Each structure stands twice: as C-alpha cells, then as structure tokens.
Amino acid sequence: MGKRKPRPRRSFTSEFKAEIVELCRRGDRSVGQVAKDFDLTETAVRDWVKQAEIDAGERDGLTSSEREELATLRRENRRLREDVDILKRATAFFATETR
Secondary structure (H helix, E strand, O other): OOOOOOOOOOOHHHHHHHHHHHHHEEEEEEEEHHHHOOOOOOHHHHHHHHHHHHHHHOOOOHHHHHHHHHHHHHHHHHHHHHHHHHHHHHHHHHHHHOO
C-alpha cells in the first residue's frame, strides 16, 4: 500500500467547535460518530470536548483564556530575551571600540 497524503491543516471557528461539543454532550452519538459525520479527526473532537469541560470548570487544567495569556507572555518573554541579547552584544562591541 502507498503512503496516504497528509490532510491539509484546517481551522474552525469557535462557534463550530461549540456546536460539535454540544452534539457530543447530548449523548445521541459517540465522539467517534460525530467526528466521522463531520469529517473530523476523533482526536481533535476529543480535545475540543476536553477544553470545553475545562472552560466550564468541570475538569482541571488551563482555560482557553489562560492558554491565550500564557502564549502572549511567552512571546513577550522571547522578545525581551532577544532585546537583552542584542544589548549585550552592542555593549561588548562598543567596549572593544573604546579601548
């Protein structure tokens, strides 16, 4: 058998994800069946359900807003480290220039 092509990465709106989560919570169909019906991966649907439970306080973990804040802080931290690195190099350069 030949290798299957990887599926192109798709993005979904939060409204769509909420709809899928609601379908799973109703209990009419299993997570696997909902995923199959909407041509989604079962893992993605399970992750959406898990995150919805965390956001609702039904499960421990980082809420969506906490995840977003963490990502923002990490980006800012990385930028500040780069700024410090540039300043260190500039200081070293000018220190050798003045000698």
